[in-house]
Amino acid sequence: METVVIISKVLLYLSLSILVGSFILCLVPNKYRPDLRVSRKYLLISAITVPIFSFAPVLDIILYIAPRLGGIESFKLVLTTYTVGNAWIATLLVSVVLILFIYMIWPPYKKLYSCLGLILTFGLILSLAWSSHSGTIDPILGIISDFTHLAAVSIWVGIVLVVGWGARNYKNWVQFLNWFSIVAFGCLAMTSISGLLMMDLIVDNYVDSWVVSYGQGILLKHLFLLPLVFYALINGLLMKFLISKNYNFNPIPWIRLEGFILFGIFAITAFYSIQPPPHGNYLSNEAVSPLFRLFHDEPIDPATTIDFAGGPNTVYFLFLSFLFIGLMILSFFKKAPIIVSLLFSSLFVLCIYFTLMISVVVS
Numbered sequence: 001m002e003t004v005v006i007i008s009k010v011l012l013y014l015s016l017s018i019l020v021g022s023f024i025l026c027l028v029p030n031k032y033r034p035d036l037r038v039s040r041k042y043l044l045i046s047a048i049t050v051p052i053f054s055f056a057p058v059l060d061i062i063l064y065i066a067p068r069l070g071g072i073e074s075f076k077l078v079l080t081t082y083t084v085g086n087a088w089i090a091t092l093l094v095s096v097v098l099i100l101f102i103y104m105i106w107p108p109y110k111k112l113y114s115c116l117g118l119i120l121t122f123g124l125i126l127s128l129a130w131s132s133h134s135g136t137i138d139p140i141l142g143i144i145s146d147f148t149h150l151a152a153v154s155i156w157v158g159i160v161l162v163v164g165w166g167a168r169n170y171k172n173w174v175q176f177l178n179w180f181s182i183v184a185f186g187c188l189a190m191t192s193i194s195g196l197l198m199m200d201l202i203v204d205n206y207v208d209s210w211v212v213s214y215g216q217g218i219l220l221k222h223l224f225l226l227p228l229v230f231y232a233l234i235n236g237l238l239m240k241f242l243i244s245k246n247y248n249f250n251p252i253p254w255i256r257l258e259g260f261i262l263f264g265i266f267a268i269t270a271f272y273s274i275q276p277p278p279h280g281n282y283l284s285n286e287a288v289s290p291l292f293r294l295f296h297d298e299p300i301d302p303a304t305t306i307d308f309a310g311g312p313n314t315v316y317f318l319f320l321s322f323l324f325i326g327l328m329i330l331s332f333f334k335k336a337p338i339i340v341s342l343l344f345s346s347l348f349v350l351c352i353y354f355t356l357m358i359s360v361v362v363s
Contacts, residue, residue: 002274008056009270013154014161014263015046015053016125019098020151021158023118027111033176035168043102050124051088051095057131057274058088087131094123125150133277134198145197152190155183157262164256173251174240181236188229202277207306210360213289217272221265223352227328227345228261234332257338261345295357307361317355324348 022038058078066074079085098120105113126147134142159180199206199218209215235258239251276287288300324347331341 002060005056005060005274006267006270008053009273010263010267012050012053012128013150013157013266013270015049016121016150017154017158017161018042018046019050019121019124019158020118020154021160021162023114023121024155024159025162026114027118028179031172031175032179034163034171034173036162037166037168038162040102044099047095047099047102050098051092054088054091054128058082058084061085083136084131087127090127090130091124094120094127098124121154122151125154133273134201137201141197142201145194145201148190149194149198152187152194153262153265156187156191157259157266159183160255160259160262164252164259167252170251174243177236177240181232184232184236188232208304210306210357211289211292211300211304212275212287213291214272214275214277216289216291217268217275219356220349220353221268221272223349224261224265224268226352227348228258228265230325230328231258231261231341231345238332253338254332257341260338260342292357296360296362298362300362305363307363308359309361310359313358314355317351317358321348321351321355324351 022043025033025036026038061082061084062071062074062078065077069077079089098117101113101117101120126143129143129147129150132142132146134146136142163176163180203209203215203218206215206218210219231254235251235255239254242249243251324344327344328341328348330336331344
């Protein structure tokens with residue numbers, strides 16, 4: 001069931017991003033973006049799947065308590081008394097309104113329609129924030145920070161996905177980059193600030209949390225932000241120069257690469273979001289992440305602390321990480337297939353991860 005919940009969360013984030021990105025791009029005048037295909041069919045599929053995918057965590061709880069109370073009683077109990085159940089009911093109601101809105105009104109002949117669709121989609125994101133880990137710990141700050149985090153990421157990912165796979169050409173690409181670069185870095189700033197607020201609520205000690213799966217997920221997510229920012233800088237700054245020098249230069253594969261990395265971050269987020277948060281006396285041998293055990297097999301207890309100490313292996317993997325940065329840059333200028341650049345990016349993250357894990361000292 002855990003695998004089903006993870007896959008459902010990834011697809012849920014994807015559906016929300018498609019909705020947000022489509023509605024935002026419909027608000028942008030044609031002269032500030034490439035020609036796009038924004039299909040009602042895909043919007044309907046995205047809206048219909050939101051309550052389906054968001055039901056997976058609810059079903060997980062129902063199945064957990066069903067052996068004691070029975071299926072029907074467990075279903076009623078979770079939906080009426082659990083926060084995750086109440087939030088899902090809100091998600092279902094808003095989704096129904098959004099589905100009817102898309103089916104009856106789309107395509108949006110007026111900008112107002114896109115604004116209404118965007119508001120309804122943000123309502124879905126708010127209902128998800130209501131049932132999040134941080135929202136459970138702090139009903140005000142937790143919900144606000146989780147909503148801001150998911151909304152900012154959905155804006156960024158949504159625009160990248162819709163443009164990357166829905167653009168018919170790369171006309172007006174410089175005009176598109178002029179505003180999207182500002183939006184992307186604004187989303188990065190909002191994501192960073194809200195992420196720090198959520199970590200302050202959920203994670204007692206960032207480095208110590210690497211011992212458990214939740215902390216490992218956060219670490220990997222943060223490491224994948226490094227190549228993401230690298231390609232965002234390329235798409236936002238260097239791409240304008242290259243297009244001005246060569247009008248036939250095709251920028252679409254590189255924004256798709258940015259989308260692949262963002263999708264990977266979605267997958268990591270979905271994985272660690274179902275793990276127990278590192279809050280309170282969470283350190284124990286039973287709670288240690290299998291990934292952490294690959295590097296350290298020392299006994300773990302609540303008094304355990306994490307320090308750092310360098311060595312030859314640390315220098316070796318740090319050198320490799322710089323090498324892969326160089327290969328990432330080279331692959332761009334040599335116009336290598338994006339799968340090659342994605343491979344170099346993943347190897348760069350892996351080397352940084354190994355550098356940190358090897359440097360850890362358990363005491």
